[in-house]
Amino acid sequence: xxxxxxxxxxxxxxxxxxxxxxxxxxxxxxxxxxxxxxxxxxxxxxxxxxxxxxxxxxxxxxxxxxxxxxxxxxxxxxxxxxxxxxxxxxxxxxxxxxxxxxxxxxxxxxxxxxxxxxxxxxxxxxxxxxxxxxxxxxxxxxxxxxxxxxxxxxxxxxxxxxxxxxxxxxxxxxxxxxxxxxxxxxxxxxxxxx
Amino acid sequence: xxxxxxxxxxxxxxxxxxxxxxxxxxxxxxxxxxxxxxxxxxxxxxxxxxxxxxxxxxxxxxxxxxxxxxxxxxxxxxxxxxxxxxxxxxxxxxxxxxxxxxxxxxxxxxxxxxxxxxxxxxxxxxxxxxxxxxxxxxxxxxxxxxxxxxxxxxxxxxxxxxxxxxxxxxxxxxxxxxxxxxxxxxxxxxxxxxxxxxxxxxxxxxxxxxxxxxxxxxxxxxxxxxxxxxxxxxxxxxxxxxxxxxxxxxxxxxxxxxxxxxxxxx
Numbered sequence: 165x166x167x168x169x170x171x172x173x174x175x176x177x178x179x180x181x182x183x184x185x186x187x188x189x190x191x192x193x194x195x196x197x198x199x200x201x202x203x204x205x206x207x208x209x210x211x212x213x214x215x216x217x218x219x220x221x222x223x224x225x226x227x228x229x230x231x232x233x234x235x236x237x238x239x240x241x242x243x244x245x246x247x248x249x250x251x252x253x254x255x256x257x258x259x260x261x262x263x264x265x266x267x268x269x270x271x272x273x274x275x276x277x278x279x280x281x282x283x284x285x286x287x288x289x290x291x292x293x294x295x296x297x298x299x300x301x302x303x304x305x306x307x308x309x310x311x312x313x314x315x316x317x318x319x320x321x322x323x324x325x326x327x328x329x330x331x332x333x334x335x336x337x338x339x340x341x342x343x344x345x346x347x348x349x350x351x352x353x354x355x356x357x358x
Numbered sequence: 359x360x361x362x363x364x365x366x367x368x369x370x371x372x373x374x375x376x377x378x379x380x381x382x383x384x385x386x387x388x389x390x391x392x393x394x395x396x397x398x399x400x401x402x403x404x405x406x407x408x409x410x411x412x413x414x415x416x417x418x419x420x421x422x423x424x425x426x427x428x429x430x431x432x433x434x435x436x437x438x439x440x441x442x443x444x445x446x447x448x449x450x451x452x453x454x455x456x457x458x459x460x461x462x463x464x465x466x467x468x469x470x471x472x473x474x475x476x477x478x479x480x481x482x483x484x485x486x487x488x489x490x491x492x493x494x495x496x497x498x499x500x501x502x503x504x505x506x507x508x509x510x511x512x513x514x515x516x517x518x519x520x521x522x523x524x525x526x527x528x529x530x531x532x533x534x535x536x537x538x539x540x541x542x543x544x545x546x547x548x549x550x551x552x553x554x555x556x557x558x559x560x561x562x563x564x565x566x567x568x569x570x571x572x573x574x575x576x577x578x579x580x581x582x583x584x585x586x587x588x589x590x591x592x593x594x595x596x597x598x599x600x601x602x603x604x605x606x607x608x609x610x611x612x613x614x615x616x617x618x619x620x621x622x623x624x
Contacts, residue, residue, distance in 0.1 A: 259413030292411030
């Protein structure tokens with residue numbers, strides 16, 4: 165990933181390539197398909213409008229994700245009467261035909277849909293978009309410990325959920341980042357497996 | 359049995375620790391069954407999450423959102439403040455300024471000028487060390503609580519601290535337990551656009567003692583700073599500035615500062 169100041173003319177095409185990632189995060193925050201599309205569209209407009217003003221080393225994806233979170237928070241704060249957070253639409257978190265677990269992935273989608281929006285967002289940034297904890301913290305404008313706390317809560321809740329349903333160990337992981345982690349700590353994994 | 363926080367273990371599983379930290383956790387996981395099983399559980403949940411979120415992203419990438427989101431209809435860059443409205447706004451500002459000038463007879467300075475003059479007369483901003491001592495006078499035992507923005511977990515605070523003050527050697531929060539003080543909270547605060555960490559310690563009855571850490575600063579020896587009831591000792595070493603502040607006698611604060619300095623090292 166490069167920086168905005170390096171590639172001003174190609175912002176639009178790069179933003180186009182970022183759309184799936186932006187929409188993923190928007191879905192995690194809003195929990196609704198229609199609202200997530202609208203949020204993604206608005207953020208794209210903001211980025212395109214302000215791109216010419218951006219000086220320095222602004223990373224496009226982080227900038228767009230940060231704008232998205234800020235906009236979403238602003239909208240929440242503007243609500244006259246804050247309402248209780250409803251569960252998200254599970255379809256947004258259903259891995260579909262690409263999932264290796266079939267029916268279990270549908271259940272997992274429901275589990276994720278019931279998580280608080282901030283936790284869904286943190287999961288999406290770290291495990292969906294492959295951001296580091298530091299980058300996720302930058303998007304949220306919080307310290308890295310806040311992200312860690314949110315992730316740990318998700319993991320604990322998921323662990324309890326898996327135990328309750330008698331779901332065992334995860335399949336062989338296919339995510340590139342996970343491969344990298346595995347290579348670094350391959351020795352440890354081998355010993356544990358033994 | 360070694361106690362490691364879930365946050366630290368998750369950071370290890372997610373590959374977010376630097377090599378020395380990861381190596382230390384890996385060693386502990388080899389030696390301690392409890393830690394190994396906790397790591398295994400986190401790997402299980404991590405695998406599920408990565409597989410699910412990775413599949414969602416792949417699905418979205420396979421079905422582009424072009425039809426739902428069109429970038430071509432973005433608003434014009436100039437928008438409301440484009441050239442069309444600029445002359446009108448400039449004229450309006452000119453009229454307001456002219457009215458203000460003539461209504462004061464053209465002699466009296468405007469209120470905003472008075473404020474500017476007062477600001478120019480104000481004393482120069484004090485430095486970080488003395489301002490932190492002022493900040494410390496506002497905290498008490500009752501105000502110390504952990505929130506989502508702060509941490510009471512030593513491991514997590516250690517990670518924060520190491521990232522905050524980037525050194526080759528990890529920094530751990532000073533341990534004042536032999537002096538009756540335990541770590542109560544670590545949090546990041548802002549000072550004139552710069553960030554610094556507050557590590558607050560409490561005893562059974564005493565008011566909090568806090569170590570404030572800011573990245574940067576040339577090496578400096580320990581200096582006493584007294585601000586009201588708050589006694590502080592400040593120093594800088596290894597690319598970080600430190601202030602230890604508390605409501606204790608100056609000698610006690612200085613003794614704790616020496617302990618902290620020895621534990622943190624260079």
